[in-house]
Amino acid sequence: LAEELWTSYTALWHGGPAPRPVPAAPDFARYAASTRHSGVPDAVRHYWAERLAARGTPLRLPYDGDPDAPATGPIVQHHGAFDAESSAGLERLAAAHGVSLFHLLLAAYVRCLARWTGRRDIAVNVARAGRDDRFDGVDRLVGPLADTLPLLCEADGEEPVVALAERLRRRWLESERHAGVSSLDLAGMLPGTGTGPRTVSPAGFSFARFPAAAAPGCPVEVRATAAGTGSATTRLSLLCWADGP
Numbered sequence: 001l002a003e004e005l006w007t008s009y010t011a012l013w014h015g016g017p018a019p020r021p022v023p024a025a026p027d028f029a030r031y032a033a034s035t036r037h038s039g040v041p042d043a044v045r046h047y048w049a050e051r052l053a054a055r056g057t058p059l060r061l062p063y064d065g066d067p068d069a070p071a072t073g074p075i076v077q078h079h080g081a082f083d084a085e086s087s088a089g090l091e092r093l094a095a096a097h098g099v100s101l102f103h104l105l106l107a108a109y110v111r112c113l114a115r116w117t118g119r120r121d122i123a124v125n126v127a128r129a130g131r132d133d134r135f136d137g138v139d140r141l142v143g144p145l146a147d148t149l150p151l152l153c154e155a156d157g158e159e160p161v162v163a164l165a166e167r168l169r170r171r172w173l174e175s176e177r178h179a180g181v182s183s184l185d186l187a188g189m190l191p192g193t194g195t196g197p198r199t200v201s202p203a204g205f206s207f208a209r210f211p212a213a214a215a216p217g218c219p220v221e222v223r224a225t226a227a228g229t230g231s232a233t234t235r236l237s238l239l240c241w242a243d244g245p
Contacts, residue, residue: 003215006222010215044180049189051152052200059117059201061235070232087242097162099169101242102207106151106172107165109205109238114155124151125199126172127206127229128179148183148231149175150200183231202235209242 008019065072082090094104106126113122125148153171155164187198206229214222230237 002222006218006220007215009220010218013219014217040181040185044178045185045189047178048150048181048186052186052189053191055123055152055200056119056121058199059113059119059123059203061202062116093162094165097166099162099165103165103169103172104162105207105238105240106205107161107168109203110151110153110155110168111157111161111164113203114157120154120156122153122155123201123203124153125149125183125201125204125234126151126175127204127208128176146229148204149179149181150186151175151205152200199231199233202233204230204234204237206237206239207241208239 012018090104091101094101097104106124110122110124113124114120127146128149129146151168151172152175153168183199186200190198190200214220229239
């Protein structure tokens with residue numbers, strides 16, 4: 001959508017013709033409901049129910065107030081950026097160990113969660129784009145389809161972060177093989193009947209890319225400067241993004 005926007009903007013800037021009107025979009029929610037299989041596959045439900053039942057109590061972050069009460073404000077955001085040299089160094093380090101930048105940064109986050117909570121068993125709700133489904137007659141999707149999928153892992157304080165990243169790559173691949181569940185489905189599988197927020201983890205992680213390429217001759221430069229991710233049950237979230245090539 002962003003690429004089409006800037007292509008049309010560039011054409012108008014240079015005196016080109018106005019873009020053709022976009023045909024009316026179908027009611028996607030109704031269309032998806034009519035074509036998508038209902039319910040969670042039994043094998044996927046069994047996989048997550050078994051693993052969630054074996055987990056201990058949810059992570060208790062040391063500064064999140066009452067963990068059984070709804071989150072309250074203020075919501076604080078901290079922004080930072082790596083320079084080009086540091087970013088390139090992280091990418092080289094990840095590539096040297098057969099992982100992506102996503103796995104390396106996730107491993108660093110898991111290590112921090114283990115240190116802050118004093119626990120080895122760590123769960124993180126990892127954001128996913130939610131665009132894996134394919135629908136007949138639909139070539140491209142525009143809109144917020146994202147959801148989260150848990151990463152359940154063990155963290156050892158003595159393990160090098162690159163070794164942890166290698167393990168998380170395999171563990172995340174296993175989670176994605178059982179990705180046919182929503183956050184709401186997972187909340188219903190959690191053991192117990194407490195009144196507090198029902199989530200696999202109060203910690204979230206998101207790694208995004210903003211690859212929208214401006215059209216040749218575009219008179220403006222577009223860069224992502226801020227973003228956020230989370231839900232009503234999120235107490236701590238790390239969002240990383242790469243806006244370069």
